Amino acid sequence: MTVVAKVCIVGASGKLGQYMVQHALDRGYEVVGVCREQSVEKLDSFRGRITVIPGATDDREVIERAVEGCDGVLVVLVPRGVHGYSTGTAQAVLDYSPPGARLVFSCGWHISRDAKDVYSRKLKAIVKIAGPLARLARFADLDDQVEACRRVFASNTRWTVVRGSDLEEGESQGLPVWSRHVGDPILESNLTRRVDFALFMVAALENDELVYEAPAIVGCQTPSALTHALVREEAA
Secondary structure, rough: OOOOOOEEOOOOOOOOHHHHHHHHHHOOOOOEEEHHHHHHHHHHOOOOOOOEEEEOOHHHHHHHHOOOOOEEEEOOOOOOOOOOHHHHHHHHHHHHHHOOOEEEEEEEEEOOOOOOOOOHHHHHHHHHHHHHHHOOOOOEOOHHHHHHHHHHHHHHOOOEEEEEEEEEOOOOOOOOOEOOOOOOOOOOEEEEEHHHHHHHHHHHOOHHHHHHHHOOEEEOHHHHHHHHHHHHHOOO
């Protein structure tokens, strides 16, 4: 069983990152956070409780310093810009994380590990239209996130890639449920509280059943998750 004492959170200043910081602290972990220098103040509420290393998350020297001695690394893969930001971040984490460390990466449902996912017309349209427009505007590159995850899948590290549904704010509803493939009826509601996405990320660190998995998640209190739970209960 994986035992974690010290974690690095790459992308700690964003909404998802801050929730992960809090969940990690709640579990008693020593926390190192990495974020861009201009975003350090967003972590002021954690001052004195975590170590913050400022710098771009695709800066290899920054990542090498941040992950030293960590049992687990949580990574927010952001497809920012058009210069391989996600890929650079993932590769640095893969290269410099201590041997045997648990690596947990976040991305969206559009990432597919084995091409067995079944996507709705809406999601396929969003990826087909929004992806090229974001790249044209030099705002984001979804293909960069795809390449980053491909490298994670091909690595010999102890990885998990958590694929998030649409997100909303709100109080925690508990640990999300998951499936190996998008298109599973349990995921139909396509909605997760952001705080619970973060909870799943942190919980995955010590869940060895998720090593080498790419779980697609959904909120445990959504209609599709509750329906699935009822069906299982009736079948028991």
